Amino acid sequence: MEILRKEGCPVRIIEHCKAVAWLARKIAKKLRERGVKIDLNLVEAGAFLHDVGRSRTHSVKHGIVGAEILRRRGVDERVIKIVERHIGSGISRKEAKRAGLPEKDYIPESIEEKIVCYADCLIEETEEISFEEALKKFEKWYEKRIIGKDSVERFKKLREELSYP
Secondary structure (H helix, E strand, C coil): CHHHHHCCCCHHHHHHHHHHHHHHHHHHHHHHHCCCCCCHHHHHHHHHHCCHHHHCCCCCCHHHHHHHHHHHCCCCHHHHHHHHCCCECEECHHHHHHHCCCCCCECCCCHHHHHHHHHHHCEECCEECCHHHHHHHHHHHHHCCCCCHHHHHHHHHHHHHHCCC
8 A cells, every 4th residue: 555655646546556465365355265276365465556656647558657657666566466467357469459459369368467457457446346247348349449359358358267266
């Protein structure tokens, strides 16, 4: 939380990060109960810091900006990857090019990255929303051509993989 404050994140962003951390921890614990190996400290750190880039921008680039902030601070690269790959359901190389981002994949790979990404999708401001509500948002973004069909499918796949709710 100290990094978020020192970087000048607005209170509403800090509160959102707390809510995402709460849900990410809940999802991680359920997966651990089923025998999935998860680093809870990594999940919590990534969830608390996932929107640090919003201290500078609220655009799709906030994940990349957040990663740069954390690299300058010497934060663990695993946390940085969570921050960089948490946008939507992840961003493919093709989608990154279309969005004006550096051309590479920003799709969550590790279980910790996937948990934070998914939890962020299910938190609106500070409240948990249902998968169905979140899916409707993804489908609206697709209709408006903000995201591609692949993003919608990745979101559905995250739910399947994480079995939440």
